[in-house]
Amino acid sequence: MQATKPSADAYARRALARLIQPQPTVDAIGAGLTFYQLFTEDDAALRAEAEAGLLAPVASVSPKFFYDALGSRLFEAITDLPEYYPTRTEAAIFSLHAAEIALRVGRGATLIDLGAGNCEKAARLFRTLAPSRYVAIDISADFLRDTLRALARQHPQLPMVGIGADLCAPLVLPDAVGDGRRVWFYPGSSLGNFTPEEARAFLSRLHEGSAPGDSVLIGIDLIKDARRLEAAYDDPLGVTAAFNLNVLRNLNRLLGANFDVRDWRHVALYRADAHRIEMHLEARGDVTVRWGKQARAFAAGERLHTENSVKYDLPGLQAMFADAGFEDLHAWTDAGGDFAVCHASVGR
Ligand code: AVJ
Numbered sequence: 001m002q003a004t005k006p007s008a009d010a011y012a013r014r015a016l017a018r019l020i021q022p023q024p025t026v027d028a029i030g031a032g033l034t035f036y037q038l039f040t041e042d043d044a045a046l047r048a049e050a051e052a053g054l055l056a057p058v059a060s061v062s063p064k065f066f067y068d069a070l071g072s073r074l075f076e077a078i079t080d081l082p083e084y085y086p087t088r089t090e091a092a093i094f095s096l097h098a099a100e101i102a103l104r105v106g107r108g109a110t111l112i113d114l115g116a117g118n119c120e121k122a123a124r125l126f127r128t129l130a131p132s133r134y135v136a137i138d139i140s141a142d143f144l145r146d147t148l149r150a151l152a153r154q155h156p157q158l159p160m161v162g163i164g165a166d167l168c169a170p171l172v173l174p175d176a177v178g179d180g181r182r183v184w185f186y187p188g189s190s191l192g193n194f195t196p197e198e199a200r201a202f203l204s205r206l207h208e209g210s211a212p213g214d215s216v217l218i219g220i221d222l223i224k225d226a227r228r229l230e231a232a233y234d235d236p237l238g239v240t241a242a243f244n245l246n247v248l249r250n251l252n253r254l255l256g257a258n259f260d261v262r263d264w265r266h267v268a269l270y271r272a273d274a275h276r277i278e279m280h281l282e283a284r285g286d287v288t289v290r291w292g293k294q295a296r297a298f299a300a301g302e303r304l305h306t307e308n309s310v311k312y313d314l315p316g317l318q319a320m321f322a323d324a325g326f327e328d329l330h331a332w333t334d335a336g337g338d339f340a341v342c343h344a345s346v347g348r
Pocket of ligand 1 (some may be wrong): 240
Protein backbone atom coordinates (compact mmCIF):
# COMPACT_ATOMS: atom_id res chain seq x y z
CA MET A 1 0.00 0.00 0.00
CA GLN A 2 1.15 3.51 -0.82
CA ALA A 3 2.32 5.31 2.29
CA THR A 4 -0.08 8.14 3.01
CA LYS A 5 1.43 11.56 2.44
CA PRO A 6 2.27 13.08 5.83
CA SER A 7 -0.34 15.75 6.32
CA ALA A 8 0.79 19.32 6.76
CA ASP A 9 -1.99 19.42 9.36
CA ALA A 10 0.04 17.45 11.87
CA TYR A 11 1.17 20.61 13.62
CA ALA A 12 -2.37 21.98 13.66
CA ARG A 13 -3.64 18.70 15.06
CA ARG A 14 -1.08 18.92 17.81
CA ALA A 15 -2.25 22.43 18.67
CA LEU A 16 -5.87 21.26 18.68
CA ALA A 17 -5.01 18.35 20.95
CA ARG A 18 -3.56 20.87 23.37
CA LEU A 19 -6.80 22.83 23.41
CA ILE A 20 -8.99 19.83 24.20
CA GLN A 21 -6.73 18.12 26.67
CA PRO A 22 -8.38 17.04 29.91
CA GLN A 23 -7.30 18.66 33.15
CA PRO A 24 -4.75 16.26 34.59
CA THR A 25 -3.51 16.02 38.13
CA VAL A 26 -0.14 17.68 37.86
CA ASP A 27 2.59 16.96 40.30
CA ALA A 28 5.81 18.93 39.92
CA ILE A 29 8.18 16.61 41.68
CA GLY A 30 11.20 18.82 41.30
CA ALA A 31 14.58 18.22 39.68
CA GLY A 32 13.07 18.64 36.20
CA LEU A 33 10.33 16.03 36.63
CA THR A 34 6.61 16.65 36.19
CA PHE A 35 4.00 13.94 36.63
CA TYR A 36 0.53 13.86 35.08
CA GLN A 37 -2.22 11.48 36.08
CA LEU A 38 -4.54 11.41 33.07
CA PHE A 39 -6.91 8.55 33.74
CA THR A 40 -8.27 8.84 37.27
CA GLU A 41 -11.70 9.91 36.02
CA ASP A 42 -11.73 6.83 33.79
CA ASP A 43 -11.85 4.35 36.67
CA ALA A 44 -15.52 3.72 35.94
CA ALA A 45 -14.63 3.03 32.31
CA LEU A 46 -11.93 0.56 33.37
CA ARG A 47 -14.43 -1.19 35.63
CA ALA A 48 -17.01 -1.35 32.84
CA GLU A 49 -14.39 -2.78 30.48
CA ALA A 50 -13.31 -5.47 32.95
CA GLU A 51 -16.92 -6.36 33.68
CA ALA A 52 -17.87 -6.65 29.99
CA GLY A 53 -14.93 -9.02 29.45
CA LEU A 54 -15.96 -11.24 32.34
CA LEU A 55 -19.58 -11.41 31.17
CA ALA A 56 -18.79 -12.14 27.50
CA PRO A 57 -19.63 -15.66 26.21
CA VAL A 58 -15.90 -16.36 25.98
CA ALA A 59 -14.61 -14.56 29.07
CA SER A 60 -11.57 -12.37 28.62
CA VAL A 61 -9.68 -9.63 30.39
CA SER A 62 -7.34 -7.11 28.79
CA PRO A 63 -3.63 -7.66 29.56
CA LYS A 64 -3.44 -4.06 30.77
CA PHE A 65 -5.04 -5.35 34.00
CA PHE A 66 -1.87 -7.34 34.75
CA TYR A 67 0.03 -4.23 35.70
CA ASP A 68 -0.74 -3.21 39.23
CA ALA A 69 2.39 -2.61 41.33
CA LEU A 70 2.87 -6.34 42.02
CA GLY A 71 2.13 -7.23 38.39
CA SER A 72 4.81 -4.80 37.21
CA ARG A 73 7.29 -6.44 39.60
CA LEU A 74 6.32 -9.93 38.48
CA PHE A 75 6.85 -8.88 34.86
CA GLU A 76 10.30 -7.59 35.81
CA ALA A 77 11.01 -11.00 37.34
CA ILE A 78 9.87 -12.70 34.11
CA THR A 79 12.48 -10.74 32.18
CA ASP A 80 15.18 -12.36 34.35
CA LEU A 81 14.04 -15.91 33.52
CA PRO A 82 16.36 -17.91 31.25
CA GLU A 83 13.34 -19.04 29.19
CA TYR A 84 12.10 -15.50 28.56
CA TYR A 85 14.46 -14.42 25.76
CA PRO A 86 12.73 -11.24 24.40
CA THR A 87 13.98 -8.66 26.90
CA ARG A 88 17.64 -9.65 26.86
CA THR A 89 17.64 -10.26 23.10
CA GLU A 90 16.22 -6.81 22.49
CA ALA A 91 18.82 -5.29 24.83
CA ALA A 92 21.58 -7.10 22.91
CA ILE A 93 20.28 -5.71 19.60
CA PHE A 94 20.25 -2.19 21.04
CA SER A 95 23.80 -2.47 22.33
CA LEU A 96 25.21 -4.24 19.25
CA HIS A 97 23.67 -1.75 16.79
CA ALA A 98 23.77 1.34 19.01
CA ALA A 99 25.79 3.48 16.60
CA GLU A 100 23.63 2.66 13.59
CA ILE A 101 20.41 3.11 15.56
CA ALA A 102 21.62 6.51 16.82
CA LEU A 103 22.40 7.55 13.23
CA ARG A 104 18.92 6.67 12.03
CA VAL A 105 17.03 8.00 15.05
CA GLY A 106 19.11 11.16 15.44
CA ARG A 107 20.12 12.89 18.65
CA GLY A 108 18.27 15.60 20.54
CA ALA A 109 14.71 14.34 20.06
CA THR A 110 11.88 14.08 22.59
CA LEU A 111 11.91 10.40 23.53
CA ILE A 112 8.36 9.24 24.28
CA ASP A 113 8.32 5.91 26.07
CA LEU A 114 4.98 4.13 25.52
CA GLY A 115 4.39 1.69 28.37
CA ALA A 116 7.60 2.65 30.11
CA GLY A 117 7.39 0.14 32.98
CA ASN A 118 10.65 0.40 34.91
CA CYS A 119 12.11 2.81 32.26
CA GLU A 120 15.23 0.66 32.07
CA LYS A 121 15.21 0.22 28.29
CA ALA A 122 14.90 3.92 27.58
CA ALA A 123 17.47 4.83 30.23
CA ARG A 124 20.01 2.57 28.55
CA LEU A 125 19.51 4.59 25.34
CA PHE A 126 20.01 8.02 26.92
CA ARG A 127 23.71 8.05 26.15
CA THR A 128 23.30 6.82 22.56
CA LEU A 129 20.28 8.93 21.61
CA ALA A 130 20.98 12.00 23.76
CA PRO A 131 17.28 12.99 23.94
CA SER A 132 16.40 16.59 24.80
CA ARG A 133 13.47 15.39 26.88
CA TYR A 134 12.20 12.06 28.21
CA VAL A 135 8.45 11.44 28.36
CA ALA A 136 7.38 8.20 30.07
CA ILE A 137 3.80 6.93 29.81
CA ASP A 138 2.44 3.92 31.69
CA ILE A 139 -0.87 2.66 33.03
CA SER A 140 0.86 1.62 36.26
CA ALA A 141 1.09 5.24 37.44
CA ASP A 142 2.40 4.76 40.97
CA PHE A 143 5.11 2.36 39.83
CA LEU A 144 6.10 4.84 37.08
CA ARG A 145 6.17 7.79 39.48
CA ASP A 146 8.54 5.97 41.84
CA THR A 147 10.76 4.85 38.98
CA LEU A 148 10.95 8.35 37.49
CA ARG A 149 11.81 9.93 40.84
CA ALA A 150 14.90 7.76 41.04
CA LEU A 151 15.74 8.20 37.36
CA ALA A 152 15.46 12.00 37.53
CA ARG A 153 18.04 12.05 40.31
CA GLN A 154 20.44 10.05 38.13
CA HIS A 155 19.89 12.36 35.11
CA PRO A 156 19.45 15.86 36.53
CA GLN A 157 20.18 17.50 33.15
CA LEU A 158 17.42 15.66 31.30
CA PRO A 159 13.89 17.15 31.61
CA MET A 160 11.38 14.38 32.30
CA VAL A 161 7.61 14.13 32.07
CA GLY A 162 5.71 11.20 33.55
CA ILE A 163 2.18 10.41 32.43
CA GLY A 164 -0.13 7.85 34.04
CA ALA A 165 -2.38 6.90 31.14
CA ASP A 166 -3.95 3.96 29.31
CA LEU A 167 -2.35 3.59 25.88
CA CYS A 168 -5.52 1.92 24.60
CA ALA A 169 -7.38 5.23 25.03
CA PRO A 170 -6.81 8.16 22.66
CA LEU A 171 -3.50 9.64 23.63
CA VAL A 172 -3.60 13.33 24.50
CA LEU A 173 -0.25 14.66 25.61
CA PRO A 174 0.17 17.55 28.03
CA ASP A 175 1.89 20.77 26.92
CA ALA A 176 5.01 19.85 28.87
CA VAL A 177 5.84 17.29 26.16
CA GLY A 178 6.80 20.24 23.98
CA ASP A 179 7.02 20.65 20.21
CA GLY A 180 10.40 19.06 19.62
CA ARG A 181 10.96 16.24 17.15
CA ARG A 182 9.40 13.10 18.57
CA VAL A 183 10.61 9.54 18.72
CA TRP A 184 7.87 7.17 19.83
CA PHE A 185 9.59 4.35 21.69
CA TYR A 186 7.60 1.13 22.06
CA PRO A 187 10.00 -1.63 23.04
CA GLY A 188 9.56 -5.06 24.58
CA SER A 189 7.13 -6.45 22.02
CA SER A 190 4.23 -4.69 23.74
CA LEU A 191 2.76 -4.16 20.26
CA GLY A 192 2.21 -7.95 20.28
CA ASN A 193 -0.60 -7.54 22.82
CA PHE A 194 -2.73 -6.01 20.05
CA THR A 195 -4.26 -8.10 17.28
CA PRO A 196 -2.49 -7.33 13.96
CA GLU A 197 -5.44 -5.12 12.96
CA GLU A 198 -5.31 -3.20 16.27
CA ALA A 199 -1.53 -2.92 15.99
CA ARG A 200 -1.84 -1.31 12.57
CA ALA A 201 -4.50 1.05 13.93
CA PHE A 202 -2.26 1.93 16.89
CA LEU A 203 0.62 2.73 14.51
CA SER A 204 -1.74 4.82 12.36
CA ARG A 205 -2.73 6.81 15.44
CA LEU A 206 0.92 7.45 16.23
CA HIS A 207 1.41 8.54 12.61
CA GLU A 208 -1.53 10.92 12.88
CA GLY A 209 -0.13 12.40 16.08
CA SER A 210 3.22 12.99 14.39
CA ALA A 211 4.84 15.71 12.36
CA PRO A 212 7.26 15.21 9.46
CA GLY A 213 10.59 13.97 10.77
CA ASP A 214 9.09 12.22 13.80
CA SER A 215 9.70 8.49 13.97
CA VAL A 216 8.93 5.24 15.79
CA LEU A 217 11.40 2.86 17.41
CA ILE A 218 9.65 -0.41 18.14
CA GLY A 219 10.84 -3.78 19.46
CA ILE A 220 8.83 -6.81 18.42
CA ASP A 221 9.13 -10.56 18.92
CA LEU A 222 9.48 -12.76 15.82
CA ILE A 223 7.82 -16.04 14.83
CA LYS A 224 9.80 -19.06 15.95
CA ASP A 225 9.62 -22.67 17.10
CA ALA A 226 6.49 -23.33 19.19
CA ARG A 227 8.43 -25.18 21.91
CA ARG A 228 10.68 -22.21 22.65
CA LEU A 229 7.71 -19.85 22.63
CA GLU A 230 5.70 -21.99 25.01
CA ALA A 231 8.67 -22.37 27.37
CA ALA A 232 9.01 -18.58 27.45
CA TYR A 233 5.39 -18.24 28.59
CA ASP A 234 5.19 -21.24 30.94
CA ASP A 235 8.40 -21.26 32.96
CA PRO A 236 9.16 -24.09 35.42
CA LEU A 237 9.58 -21.67 38.32
CA GLY A 238 6.00 -20.49 37.89
CA VAL A 239 6.75 -16.77 37.66
CA THR A 240 4.63 -16.37 34.52
CA ALA A 241 1.86 -18.36 36.21
CA ALA A 242 2.00 -15.93 39.16
CA PHE A 243 1.98 -12.97 36.76
CA ASN A 244 -1.09 -14.38 34.99
CA LEU A 245 -2.93 -15.28 38.22
CA ASN A 246 -2.20 -11.86 39.71
CA VAL A 247 -4.75 -10.39 37.27
CA LEU A 248 -7.43 -11.99 39.49
CA ARG A 249 -6.22 -10.04 42.54
CA ASN A 250 -6.32 -6.90 40.43
CA LEU A 251 -9.90 -7.68 39.33
CA ASN A 252 -10.89 -8.32 42.94
CA ARG A 253 -9.65 -4.87 43.89
CA LEU A 254 -11.03 -3.08 40.82
CA LEU A 255 -14.51 -4.68 40.91
CA GLY A 256 -14.79 -5.94 44.47
CA ALA A 257 -14.91 -9.46 42.99
CA ASN A 258 -14.26 -12.69 44.90
CA PHE A 259 -11.84 -14.60 42.64
CA ASP A 260 -9.84 -17.17 44.61
CA VAL A 261 -6.44 -17.53 42.93
CA ARG A 262 -6.30 -21.21 44.03
CA ASP A 263 -9.33 -22.03 41.86
CA TRP A 264 -7.39 -21.24 38.67
CA ARG A 265 -4.58 -22.75 36.62
CA HIS A 266 -2.16 -20.95 34.28
CA VAL A 267 -2.32 -22.06 30.61
CA ALA A 268 -0.02 -20.83 27.81
CA LEU A 269 -0.24 -22.17 24.27
CA TYR A 270 1.09 -21.18 20.85
CA ARG A 271 -1.45 -20.94 18.05
CA ALA A 272 0.72 -21.32 14.96
CA ASP A 273 -2.14 -20.35 12.61
CA ALA A 274 -2.48 -16.94 14.25
CA HIS A 275 1.24 -16.61 15.12
CA ARG A 276 0.39 -15.91 18.69
CA ILE A 277 0.94 -17.07 22.24
CA GLU A 278 -2.29 -17.13 24.19
CA MET A 279 -2.45 -17.04 27.95
CA HIS A 280 -5.55 -18.21 29.77
CA LEU A 281 -6.67 -18.96 33.31
CA GLU A 282 -8.50 -22.26 33.48
CA ALA A 283 -11.05 -23.04 36.20
CA ARG A 284 -9.88 -26.06 38.23
CA GLY A 285 -13.50 -26.87 39.13
CA ASP A 286 -16.93 -25.23 38.80
CA VAL A 287 -16.53 -21.67 40.06
CA THR A 288 -18.97 -18.79 40.38
CA VAL A 289 -17.36 -15.38 40.62
CA ARG A 290 -19.40 -12.54 42.13
CA TRP A 291 -18.99 -8.78 42.21
CA GLY A 292 -21.57 -6.09 42.98
CA LYS A 293 -24.87 -7.42 41.68
CA GLN A 294 -23.14 -9.45 38.95
CA ALA A 295 -22.00 -13.05 38.81
CA ARG A 296 -20.27 -15.26 36.25
CA ALA A 297 -20.30 -19.04 36.45
CA PHE A 298 -17.33 -20.96 35.03
CA ALA A 299 -17.55 -24.73 34.49
CA ALA A 300 -14.51 -26.86 35.34
CA GLY A 301 -11.99 -26.45 32.50
CA GLU A 302 -13.56 -23.23 31.23
CA ARG A 303 -11.05 -20.49 30.50
CA LEU A 304 -10.64 -16.79 31.01
CA HIS A 305 -8.50 -15.43 28.14
CA THR A 306 -5.94 -13.00 29.57
CA GLU A 307 -3.39 -12.26 26.85
CA ASN A 308 -2.40 -12.56 23.20
CA SER A 309 1.23 -12.09 22.33
CA VAL A 310 1.39 -11.89 18.53
CA LYS A 311 4.64 -12.74 16.76
CA TYR A 312 5.63 -11.25 13.40
CA ASP A 313 7.99 -11.86 10.51
CA LEU A 314 9.91 -9.12 8.69
CA PRO A 315 7.66 -9.00 5.57
CA GLY A 316 4.61 -8.72 7.84
CA LEU A 317 6.22 -5.85 9.74
CA GLN A 318 7.18 -4.11 6.50
CA ALA A 319 3.56 -4.27 5.32
CA MET A 320 2.12 -3.13 8.65
CA PHE A 321 4.38 -0.06 8.99
CA ALA A 322 3.72 0.92 5.37
CA ASP A 323 -0.05 0.51 5.85
CA ALA A 324 0.14 2.81 8.87
CA GLY A 325 1.84 5.46 6.69
CA PHE A 326 5.42 5.13 7.91
CA GLU A 327 8.41 5.23 5.56
CA ASP A 328 12.00 4.00 5.49
CA LEU A 329 11.53 1.00 7.76
CA HIS A 330 14.80 -0.41 9.00
CA ALA A 331 14.84 -3.56 11.16
CA TRP A 332 17.78 -4.83 13.22
CA THR A 333 17.66 -8.42 14.44
CA ASP A 334 19.86 -10.69 16.55
CA ALA A 335 21.91 -13.41 14.82
CA GLY A 336 19.31 -16.03 15.75
CA GLY A 337 16.49 -13.99 14.21
CA ASP A 338 14.51 -14.13 17.46
CA PHE A 339 13.60 -10.46 17.83
CA ALA A 340 13.48 -7.26 15.75
CA VAL A 341 14.03 -3.60 16.55
CA CYS A 342 12.27 -1.47 13.92
CA HIS A 343 12.71 2.19 13.07
CA ALA A 344 10.39 3.99 10.64
CA SER A 345 9.75 7.64 9.90
CA VAL A 346 7.04 10.12 9.07
CA GLY A 347 7.92 11.52 5.65
CA ARG A 348 8.11 15.16 4.66
C1 AVJ B 1 5.02 -7.19 27.90
C2 AVJ B 1 3.36 -7.91 26.37
C3 AVJ B 1 5.63 -7.98 25.75
O1 AVJ B 1 3.86 -10.66 25.58
O2 AVJ B 1 5.89 -11.24 26.08
C4 AVJ B 1 5.36 -11.93 29.40
C5 AVJ B 1 4.02 -9.90 28.52
N1 AVJ B 1 3.23 -12.14 29.26
N2 AVJ B 1 5.03 -13.15 29.80
C6 AVJ B 1 4.88 -10.57 26.29
C7 AVJ B 1 4.22 -11.28 29.04
C8 AVJ B 1 3.75 -13.28 29.74
C9 AVJ B 1 4.92 -9.54 27.41
N3 AVJ B 1 4.72 -8.16 26.87
